[in-house]
Amino acid sequence: MRKQIYTIMTLFALVLTSCESYLVNGDLDGFWQVKSIEDKQTGDITRCKGDIYYSFQRELVLVSYTSPETPTGQSKENYIAYFTHENDSIYMTDFRIYLDRNGKQAPLSELEKFGLYELYNTFAVEELNRSSLVLSSEKTRISLKKY
Numbered sequence: 001m002r003k004q005i006y007t008i009m010t011l012f013a014l015v016l017t018s019c020e021s022y023l024v025n026g027d028l029d030g031f032w033q034v035k036s037i038e039d040k041q042t043g044d045i046t047r048c049k050g051d052i053y054y055s056f057q058r059e060l061v062l063v064s065y066t067s068p069e070t071p072t073g074q075s076k077e078n079y080i081a082y083f084t085h086e087n088d089s090i091y092m093t094d095f096r097i098y099l100d101r102n103g104k105q106a107p108l109s110e111l112e113k114f115g116l117y118e119l120y121n122t123f124a125v126e127e128l129n130r131s132s133l134v135l136s137s138e139k140t141r142i143s144l145k146k147y
Helices: 002-022 108-114
Strands: 030-039 045-047 052-057 060-065 077-086 089-097 120-128 132-136 140-146
Touching (some): 052 108, 077 108
Antiparallel strands (some): 030 052, 030 140, 052 060, 060 077, 077 089, 089 120, 132 140
C-alpha cells in the first residue's frame, strides 16, 4: 500500500512539473475566445459570436477564425506569429499563414477581423487574470475570455 501511495505521489508530481514547463506566460497561456473588438477611432464595437480565438503558448500566438458557414471538421482561417509578454505589454510580430509550406505572410486585410492592423502589433495589457484578458492598442481594444 505504501509503495502505491509513493507511486501515485510521484506521478502526480511529474504531471505538475511537466505542465508548468508549458505555462511560461502565467495566466496568458491558453486558449482565448474574443468577446468584442472595439475600434477606438470610431467607437464601433463588434460583438463576436464565438468565432474568433487567440491561443498563446510559449512564444507563439495562433489566431483563428471559424465562419458559421464552415462545416465541422473543415479548415479555419489560421495565422501564427511570435509574441513576447513584457511589462504589461504584448508584442506580436510577423504574422504568417499557419501551415503554409512557403511561410507566406498573412494579408493585412485578413488580420483586421482579429483586431490586428499591422504585421507587427503592440498591445497594452489592461486586464489579465485566469478568466479574462483585455488588450489595447492605438487603434483597437480586444476583450477576450478564457475558453
